[in-house]
Each structure stands twice: as C-alpha cells, then as structure tokens.
Amino acid sequence: MRIVFNALRCILNEKEEKLWFQALPKVEDDLNNTVNKSTGYAPVVLMKNANKRLTATMNLLSDIVVKPIEVNKGALREKLNVATNHTKKKFDETRKASYPFEVNQKVVMEVTQLSNGGKLKPKFIGPFEIKAVLPNDRYVLKRIGGQNRTTTAGQEQLRIWPEDPCEL
Structure with missing residues (x-):
C-alpha cells in the first residue's frame, strides 16, 4: 500500500x-x-x-x-x-522470542496514537487484564477500573504490569 x-x-x-x-x-x-x-x-x-x-x-x-x-x-x-x-x-x-501472557494477567499497553505533547506523555497505558488469548500472539484486554469494553492488542504492544509504575 x-x-x-x-x-x-x-x-x-x-x-x-x-x-x-x-x-x-x-x-x-x-x-x-x-x-x-x-x-x-x-x-x-x-x-x-x-x-x-x-x-x-x-x-x-x-x-x-x-x-x-x-x-x-x-x-x-x-x-x-x-x-x-x-x-x-x-x-x-x-525478532525477539514472544512472551506468552496468560488469562487474568495484568499488563500495560504501548500508546500508539500520536498526539500533542508526545514527549511528556506516558509510553504505556493501563492496567489491563487479559480476558482471552487469540491466535498469532494476540490478546483480548479489558481495562481494570474502566468501562466494560474490550480491546485487542498484539504481544509486541504489551508489557507485564509492574508493581512500581515508575519502572515503565
């Protein structure tokens, strides 16, 4: 394209x-x-x-x-x-080896949308909970504490939720 x-x-x-x-x-x-x-x-x-x-x-x-x-x-x-x-x-x-996430595991998702103030904006949003594992290293996520909506993300966009948010 x-x-x-x-x-x-x-x-x-x-x-x-x-x-x-x-x-x-x-x-x-x-x-x-x-x-x-x-x-x-x-x-x-x-x-x-x-x-x-x-x-x-x-x-x-x-x-x-x-x-x-x-x-x-x-x-x-x-x-x-x-x-x-x-x-x-x-x-x-x-290519890095994929890290398999599990259902109910807490993760953060990389921000891919460009917007103003990009330098100072956080690189990851979350926490999300993995609701389902899809083929080809894809996952269905639901934001913890958010609305009852789900989103789909690839393994390369996800990181494990750290106990200390400063570690992101």
Whole structure:
C-alpha cells in the first residue's frame, strides 16, 4: 500500500487529490511494468509472456527482429525461494522470542496514537487484564477500573504490569 500511496502522491497535486481513483489505472500499469528485484521480470511479463513496452519499442524500430520472452519457471521458482529464505533468515535474526501472557494477567499497553505533547506523555497505558488469548500472539484486554469494553492488542504492544509504575 505504501508504494501505491507514494505513487499517487507523485502523480496528483492538491487540486486533483480528490480524484485519486482516476489515477489508479496509471499506477497499476506502472507497477505491473516495473521489473521486480526478486524475479528479475516485470509482473506483466510473467502473467502474459509479453512486454508491452517492448512491443511499443518494436513498433518504433520495425526493422529489428526481437525474440519473444521465454521465462524459465523452474529457475524463477528457485530464485523466489532463495529470496524468501534470505528474508526469513534476516527477520528471524532480529525478532525477539514472544512472551506468552496468560488469562487474568495484568499488563500495560504501548500508546500508539500520536498526539500533542508526545514527549511528556506516558509510553504505556493501563492496567489491563487479559480476558482471552487469540491466535498469532494476540490478546483480548479489558481495562481494570474502566468501562466494560474490550480491546485487542498484539504481544509486541504489551508489557507485564509492574508493581512500581515508575519502572515503565
């Protein structure tokens, strides 16, 4: 999504901003014709075995014969596996092991909303009580002493509630 948003920002000015949906086909076309680092091909080449931009160039230079693009699917699959394994290895090297919280355990939640006075605002809010454990290190929380509403948070946003709040 970040790539699409950045492309739209480059194409549109403030007056055209409300017409972003009209610029989407151009952004899609540009993305489909951009060579991918992992595969070495543009997505349109892999989907249709044809390069639209090459066709336009061939029309300009009609006296030059260009062979159609042949993609070795086996080599491409191997190349993608190598890129995937490299990315996974890098991710696993930097990822901290998850700390499993338990139901009824007191926790605090990291503040993720940006607002004025951010430097002096507390980094964590709480205490919350864990009401349920969800898949993929997610938890259902209820604020202690608050309304009877629940919220969902990821393990990476939570810390154990310290007995001394100054420890946060």
